[in-house]
Amino acid sequence: MNRRTTLKTVAGITGASLFGPGIVSAAEPWAREKTQLWYTHQELLAELESLEQRASALSLEGIGESLEGRELVAATVGDGDEDVFIVTEQHGNEPHPTNAMMDELRHLSTADGYTARVREELTVHVVPMLNPDGAMRNQRENLDGIDLNRQHDYDPGADDNPSPEAQAMIDYVTAIDPLWVADLHIQGGPWPDEKDNPGDYITMSNFWSSNPDIEPAVVDRGKQLNVAMWDRVEGFANAQLSVYPGGTGANIARNAYGLRGYATVLSEMGASHPYEGMNGQLVRQCRKANQVLLEETADGTAFDRDPDRVAEIPERPDWDEMGEWPWEQS
Numbered sequence: 001m002n003r004r005t006t007l008k009t010v011a012g013i014t015g016a017s018l019f020g021p022g023i024v025s026a027a028e029p030w031a032r033e034k035t036q037l038w039y040t041h042q043e044l045l046a047e048l049e050s051l052e053q054r055a056s057a058l059s060l061e062g063i064g065e066s067l068e069g070r071e072l073v074a075a076t077v078g079d080g081d082e083d084v085f086i087v088t089e090q091h092g093n094e095p096h097p098t099n100a101m102m103d104e105l106r107h108l109s110t111a112d113g114y115t116a117r118v119r120e121e122l123t124v125h126v127v128p129m130l131n132p133d134g135a136m137r138n139q140r141e142n143l144d145g146i147d148l149n150r151q152h153d154y155d156p157g158a159d160d161n162p163s164p165e166a167q168a169m170i171d172y173v174t175a176i177d178p179l180w181v182a183d184l185h186i187q188g189g190p191w192p193d194e195k196d197n198p199g200d201y202i203t204m205s206n207f208w209s210s211n212p213d214i215e216p217a218v219v220d221r222g223k224q225l226n227v228a229m230w231d232r233v234e235g236f237a238n239a240q241l242s243v244y245p246g247g248t249g250a251n252i253a254r255n256a257y258g259l260r261g262y263a264t265v266l267s268e269m270g271a272s273h274p275y276e277g278m279n280g281q282l283v284r285q286c287r288k289a290n291q292v293l294l295e296e297t298a299d300g301t302a303f304d305r306d307p308d309r310v311a312e313i314p315e316r317p318d319w320d321e322m323g324e325w326p327w328e329q330s
Contacts, residue, residue, distance in 0.1 A: 086125070087127045089131050092142070100283045118298045125178065130166075174260065203241075229293070
């Protein structure tokens with residue numbers, strides 16, 4: 001793969017007042033430009049470029065473009081023999097994991113401690129904000145109304161994928177051939193008295209590959225990573241973990257990459273929350289979960305765990321228990 005040396009000029013592909021030729025404005029208000037909570041695409045690229053300039057351990061590579069011409073960028077940290085891959089914001093209205101991984105990229109590329117071992121043993125690839133067109137509209141789908149997380153069963157190099165964003169991820173992931181793929185999301189769901197009783201609020205639901213055609217050893221590696229998170233994240237910053245009720249479809253990233261031989265982890269933060277004071281807490285939990293994945297992959301302890309212990313993790317409440325969840329089968 002060609003290494004990325006410069007960022008594209010971003011003024012023409014971001015905010016509504018900066019549109020260049022051919023860029024279509026969003027139908028709804030651009031929430032990302034009206035808040036200091038979440039990255040706009042322009043802010044994300046600027047922060048990544050600044051980090052690359054400051055941290056020799058981090059490099060950037062352009063891996064493709066969105067339908068609207070926004071650049072998709074992979075950040076790489078470390079030079080270890082084992083590659084791992086993390087993606088955020090396949091769904092453009094799920095920003096919490098992007099904040100978490102930008103924080104973690106800064107830490108991974110500059111700090112010592114566990115990060116030095118991670119950099120030595122692993123090559124960590126992170127694609128933050130895979131769906132920038134959706135993110136800038138605060139919508140789940142891309143510009144054409146396509147759900148990226150239903151388009152991962154196309155072959156590498158395919159030219160008929162309706163989501164160039166998902167195809168860019170397919171091409172990149174299959175080229176680096178990682179040990180595992182972590183797909184970070186948030187989930188909605190009505191929760192009673194969540195502001196007054198945060199103990200009632202399940203903050204993270206995780207899962208692994210579940211398609212029946214995936215090799216059992218691949219599934220077990222995903223389960224071991226989930227057990228590692230259960231052992232070390234449950235209770236952190238009031239985190240409450242559960243098993244996400246995901247489906248078996250081969251087009252979903254969690255299963256599509258499992259079928260290619262990569263262990264997978266789905267992490268669904270319970271972050272669609274009306275109480276903004278919990279946003280920082282939820283971002284911390286997301287970051288902690290990914291630190292555990294990286295640390296325990298680097299030292300091998302995750303793969304000493306019993307995969308059958310996923311049975312200890314409680315199932316996430318379903319419709320008839322907690323009300324309707326807006327997005328099932330991720």
